[in-house]
Amino acid sequence: xxxxxxxxxxxxxxxxxxxxxxxxxxxxxxxxxxxxxxxxxxxxxxxxxxxxxxxxxxxxxxxxxxxxxxxxxxxxxxxxxxxxxxxxxxxxxxxxxxxxxxxxxxxxxxxxxxxxxxxxxxxxxxxxxxxxxxxxxxxxxxxxxxxxxxxxxxxx
Amino acid sequence: xxxxxxxxxxxxxxxxxxxxxxxxxxxxxxxxxxxxxxxxxxxxxxxxxxxxxxxxxxxxxxxxxxxxxxxxxxxxxxxxxxxxxxxxxxxxxxxxxxxxxxxxxxxxxxxxxxxxxxxxxxxxxxxxxxxxxxxxxxxxxxxxxxxxxxxxxxxxxxxxxxxxxxxxxxxxxxxxxxxxxxxxxxxxxxxxxxxxxxxxxxxxxxxxxxxxxxxxxxxxxxxxxxxxxxxxxxxxxxxxxxxxxxxxxxxxxxxxxxxxxxxxxxxxxxxxxxxxxxxxxxxxxxxxxxxxxxxxxxxxxxxxxxxxxxxxxxxxxxxxxxxxxxxxxxxxxxxxxxxxxxxxxxxxxxxxxxxxxxxxxxxxxxxxxxxxxxxxxxxxxxxxxxxxxxxxxxxxxxxxxxxxxxxxxxxxxxxxxxxxxxxxxxxxxxxxxxxxxxxxxxxxxxxxxxxxxxxxxxxxxxxxxxxxxxxxxxxxxxxxxxxxxxxxxxxxxxxxxxxxxxxxxxxxxx
Amino acid sequence: xxxxxxxxxxxxxxxxxxxxxxxxxxxxxxxxxxxxxxxxxxxxxxxxxxxxxxxxxxxxxxxxxxxxxxxxxxxxxxxxxxxxxxxxxxxxxxxxxxxxxxxxxxxxxxxxxxxxxxxxxxxxxxxxxxxxxxxxxxxxxxxxxxxxxxxxxxxxxxxxxxxxxxxxxxxxxxxxxxxxxxxxxxxxxxxxxxxxxxxxxxxxxxxxxxxxxxxxxxxxxxxxxxxxxxxxxxxxxxxxxxxxxxxxxxxxxxxxxxxxxxxxxxxxxxxxxxxxxxxxxxxxxxxxxxxxxxxxxxxxxxxxxxxxxxxxxxxxxxxxxxxxxxxxxxxxx
Numbered sequence: 001x002x003x004x005x006x007x008x009x010x011x012x013x014x015x016x017x018x019x020x021x022x023x024x025x026x027x028x029x030x031x032x033x034x035x036x037x038x039x040x041x042x043x044x045x046x047x048x049x050x051x052x053x054x055x056x057x058x059x060x061x062x063x064x065x066x067x068x069x070x071x072x073x074x075x076x077x078x079x080x081x082x083x084x085x086x087x088x089x090x091x092x093x094x095x096x097x098x099x100x101x102x103x104x105x106x107x108x109x110x111x112x113x114x115x116x117x118x119x120x121x122x123x124x125x126x127x128x129x130x131x132x133x134x135x136x137x138x139x140x141x142x143x144x145x146x147x148x149x150x151x152x153x154x155x156x
Numbered sequence: 157x158x159x160x161x162x163x164x165x166x167x168x169x170x171x172x173x174x175x176x177x178x179x180x181x182x183x184x185x186x187x188x189x190x191x192x193x194x195x196x197x198x199x200x201x202x203x204x205x206x207x208x209x210x211x212x213x214x215x216x217x218x219x220x221x222x223x224x225x226x227x228x229x230x231x232x233x234x235x236x237x238x239x240x241x242x243x244x245x246x247x248x249x250x251x252x253x254x255x256x257x258x259x260x261x262x263x264x265x266x267x268x269x270x271x272x273x274x275x276x277x278x279x280x281x282x283x284x285x286x287x288x289x290x291x292x293x294x295x296x297x298x299x300x301x302x303x304x305x306x307x308x309x310x311x312x313x314x315x316x317x318x319x320x321x322x323x324x325x326x327x328x329x330x331x332x333x334x335x336x337x338x339x340x341x342x343x344x345x346x347x348x349x350x351x352x353x354x355x356x357x358x359x360x361x362x363x364x365x366x367x368x369x370x371x372x373x374x375x376x377x378x379x380x381x382x383x384x385x386x387x388x389x390x391x392x393x394x395x396x397x398x399x400x401x402x403x404x405x406x407x408x409x410x411x412x413x414x415x416x417x418x419x420x421x422x423x424x425x426x427x428x429x430x431x432x433x434x435x436x437x438x439x440x441x442x443x444x445x446x447x448x449x450x451x452x453x454x455x456x457x458x459x460x461x462x463x464x465x466x467x468x469x470x471x472x473x474x475x476x477x478x479x480x481x482x483x484x485x486x487x488x489x490x491x492x493x494x495x496x497x498x499x500x501x502x503x504x505x506x507x508x509x510x511x512x513x514x515x516x517x518x519x520x521x522x523x524x525x526x527x528x529x530x531x532x533x534x535x536x537x538x539x540x541x542x543x544x545x546x547x548x549x550x551x552x553x554x555x556x557x558x559x560x561x562x563x564x565x566x567x568x569x570x571x572x573x574x575x576x577x578x579x580x581x582x583x584x585x586x587x588x589x590x591x592x593x594x595x596x597x598x599x600x601x602x603x604x605x606x607x608x609x610x611x612x613x614x615x616x617x618x619x620x621x622x623x624x625x626x627x628x629x630x631x632x633x634x635x636x637x638x639x640x641x642x643x644x645x646x647x648x649x650x651x652x653x654x655x656x657x658x659x660x661x662x663x664x665x666x
Numbered sequence: 667x668x669x670x671x672x673x674x675x676x677x678x679x680x681x682x683x684x685x686x687x688x689x690x691x692x693x694x695x696x697x698x699x700x701x702x703x704x705x706x707x708x709x710x711x712x713x714x715x716x717x718x719x720x721x722x723x724x725x726x727x728x729x730x731x732x733x734x735x736x737x738x739x740x741x742x743x744x745x746x747x748x749x750x751x752x753x754x755x756x757x758x759x760x761x762x763x764x765x766x767x768x769x770x771x772x773x774x775x776x777x778x779x780x781x782x783x784x785x786x787x788x789x790x791x792x793x794x795x796x797x798x799x800x801x802x803x804x805x806x807x808x809x810x811x812x813x814x815x816x817x818x819x820x821x822x823x824x825x826x827x828x829x830x831x832x833x834x835x836x837x838x839x840x841x842x843x844x845x846x847x848x849x850x851x852x853x854x855x856x857x858x859x860x861x862x863x864x865x866x867x868x869x870x871x872x873x874x875x876x877x878x879x880x881x882x883x884x885x886x887x888x889x890x891x892x893x894x895x896x897x898x899x900x901x902x903x904x905x906x907x908x909x910x911x912x913x914x915x916x917x918x919x920x921x922x923x924x925x926x927x928x929x930x931x932x933x934x935x936x937x938x939x940x941x942x943x944x945x946x947x948x949x950x951x952x953x954x955x956x957x958x959x960x961x962x963x964x965x966x967x968x969x970x971x972x973x974x975x976x977x978x979x980x981x982x983x984x985x986x987x988x989x990x991x992x993x994x995x996x997x998x999x
Contacts, residue, residue: 011588013584013587013588014588017584017585017588020581020584021328021332024332027349028339028348028349031348031351032348032349035346035347035348036346038344038346040342040344040346040610040613040614041342041344041346043606043609043613044606044610045335045338045606048334048335048338049335052331052332052335055324055327055328056328058324059322059324059328062324062325082379082380085379086376089376089379090579090580090583093372093576093579094576094580096555096556096559096572097559097569097572097573097576098569098572098573098576100559100572101568101569105560112552112555112556116552116555117548117552120379120547120548120549120551120552121548122549135553139556139557139560143193143561143564146190146193146196146201146204146564147567151563199713203723206723297868297869297874297891298872298874300869300872300874301858301874343833343860343861344833344859345833345834345859354745354748354749354752354780355744355745355749357744357748357780358745480887480888481887481888482864482867482868482888483864486713493720493723493966498965566713566741566742566744566749567742568742568744607861610859611858614828614856614858614859615828615856615858615875617825617856
């Protein structure tokens with residue numbers, strides 16, 4: 001990204017977020033209309049959807065900025081490696097939350113802890129492994145004692 | 157209104173049976189602990205310990221369970237302040253200013269403020285209950301859909317003030333939240349937006365979504381920070397700071413009183429309760445405060461307002477339960493079950509015949525509030541150590557705890573999956589300057605708003621004249637309008653005054 | 667890691683409490699029986715605090731006394747019991763997982779309105795002690811005082827009364843059948859829909875709606891604040907001073923019974939583990955007839971009556987059939 005003087009800068013990330021929001025709103029609105037057109041169904045959903053889409057339209061221009069020299073950047077400034085770390089952590093977190101019931105809470109937690117600790121900057125392996133193991137045990141037995149249903153486990 | 161014979165009876169009940177007191181502190185500790193664990197609700201804690209009370213006498217059993225209730229009510233604010241995790245929906249507003257305070261090194265103070273506000277909130281709600289139990293019981297059942305709709309709309313006014321830099325983005329975040337809050341089966345039985353996923357029938361799981369939006373999104377963004385509190389000198393655990401927080405809370409009696417009144421009134425309405433009262437109290441306090449613009453950046457008053465209201469909702473819910481025998485929520489349903497285990501049926505006849513027991517329960521709650529102060533001090537002191545943990549450990553740990561908590565809510569992976577989706581959404585929203593808090597508020601209020609708008613439409617047949625038959629609703633509307641007008645006028649006057657004095661401080665953007 | 671240590675200590679403390687709670691009841695071991703030789707899980711497809719949860723937790727001590735093994739309640743709430751029922755059927759049919767649910771209306775509702783993958787025949791009910799019934803009631807201060815008043819008002823103008831009701835419920839079916847029997851048009855009724863029995867009852871007692879139709883048992887704590895109008899059953903229930911549906915709509919009045927709640931197992935357990943089924947069914951029967959259990963549950967307004975598997979399953983199947991006939995009423999109002 002090298003914004004030149006007075007050039008039009010597009011905040012693609014922001015645009016993508018707005019596209020997601022608008023997409024969800026439209027899909028939800030259409031799904032609601034497909035369910036039934038009765039007032040009892042659409043009373044709030046329809047006007048709220050329209051309002052949300054109008055607001056999206058209002059915000060879209062904010063994704064395009066003519067950079068003025070000296071004005072403070074509204075584009076979030078993170079280095080690419082920082083963003084990479086966030087993406088890696090988010091990916092691990094996604095894998096963890098979606099598979100933990102399948103691979104078992106013990107295994108999933110242990111693996112996620114190791115990976116996340118590494119991504120977050122813990123490079124001493126012995127510390128990483130022992131903390132992950134201890135914390136996993138603590139959580140499984142601790143939460144397990146508190147809640148009225150079992151955690152699916154593989155090893156423990 | 158206060159029957160002094162029964163008051164005497166209550167004292168003799170409480171003093172003749174010392175076994176009742178043994179359970180106070182264990183109950184508080186259990187409650188604090190369960191409440192502080194994200195995802196474990198007050199109801200769950202009480203349900204787990206309910207069977208134990210079968211072997212106790214009636215009064216000790218009720219005191220034990222209400223101690224858990226009181227403890228858990230405060231426990232939820234600890235992760236809210238320290239980690240931005242609202243473990244329950246009643247701690248949402250606590251995160252708004254509590255977490256910014258913690259990040260700027262005022263974690264001790266924030267916890268102290270939260271504790272004092274909770275204690276005083278609980279105490280004052282039971283004092284109010286002592287006086288108001290009869291009138292409340294007459295009003296509660298008459299709350300119709302229009303009244304509740306106005307209550308929800310009142311809560312939504314918070315959206316405007318959460319907006320931050322861009323009003324359009326703030327409103328979009330809020331309306332998007334409202335829409336997401338209506339997903340699932342609506343009150344008339346229509347199923348929308350579930351994409352065929354069975355668990356979405358009940359709507360998007362609120363607590364995991366909130367944890368994702370508020371906490372997990374933050375954590376992803378904190379990945380390059382080393383400590384929660386960046387300034388090393390502020391990272392200490394100071395008992396004195398906690399105590400100064402206690403003192404600071406006491407110096408705002410008006411905010412606490414307003415919070416307690418809102419808490420007890422809203423808490424008394426079955427099915428609404430503490431999850432709304434903390435938002436209303438926060439919103440009102442913010443609007444009325446001269447420094448309202450600094451709310452959300454770590455203003456102690458925000459914490460006071462939220463905590464006073466959510467803790468006093470307990471008193472309101474108890475009023476409904478004792479006076480009418482109907483549970484306002486899960487926790488009071490458990491209490492009623494405990495009543496029933498001891499052959500006591502709640503309701504109007506119970507209050508009529510057992511005033512001494514009612515007063516004994518109220519008095520024991522006074523004691524609970526006082527003891528909560530002491531037990532809570534220790535708890536808060538220990539919990540404060542969280543800020544000393546390096547973020548490279550704290551981030552994975554909190555993510556995992558949140559995941560376990562989101563699973564603990566109903567024992568399915570619906571929680572963890574929701575948590576993940578909303579943490580991504582939250583991270584992106586924070587990155588592009590959207591107030592995630594507005595989405596959370598919308599999500600919390602969406603269902604309430606739709607259900608009651610719909611019922612108003614159904615009951616009135618679409619005839620606006622129905623509003624005239626509901627003086628209660630008009631009263632709520634009038635209070636709302638008057639309160640907004642007064643603050644608007646006084647703000648305008650203050651601004652005019654500022655301008656006249658000369659531009660000392662930059663004019664706050666509305 | 668000071669925090670971790672304290673947290674662990676706290677955990678021990680609390681888990682000790684839980685253990686004390688579950689081990690609190692003495693159990694009589696029956697050494698000669700192999701089943702059950704480990705704890706049994708009770709799946710409750712509702713959250714903590716509801717009727718089934720309370721029933722399971724209150725009845726468990728008496729049942730575990732008979733079975734000689736501890737019982738653990740597992741709450742799997744959500745989506746109108748759909749998630750819990752699915753979860754239950756996914757567990758092995760070895761008798762170590764049993765069900766405590768509102769079999770009617772939720773099992774048929776899951777099937778008819780939520781595309782459930784199971785059928786009513788996948789479940790076998792050992793006993794459904796709680797049989798609720800629809801009660802039509804009005805606020806105690808209302809000018810409506812009898813069933814005749816209500817029917818006359820609705821006949822004159824069917825939108826003249828607002829009616830509190832849950833969508834997709836037995837109560838709604840009963841209301842429609844009552845309207846049909848009295849030549850009141852279904853179209854244009856002023857239905858006000860609520861998400862649960864509690865809110866419907868509160869709205870009725872508070873006069874927010876003119877009349878409400880909802881499960882009658884739950885009205886007991888509010889008895890002083892309502893006027894009961896019609897009991898949808900062939901016999902008087904819970905001492906209400908109200909007309910029976912058979913008085914209002916004739917001897918052969920068509921109506922459905924309300925929630926039927928109680929104990930069930932996998933239907934396949936009867937074939938795969940008939941011996942275990944016998945032991946379990948006998949234990950439920952004995953516990954249901956235990957005077958101490960009857961006393962304890964009655965005080966909590968929970969039912970223990972023993973109807974037995976045959977009658978329980980017959981009644982569930984009958985309800986499922988009637989609901990099937992009125993499936994159009996169950997899909998949104």
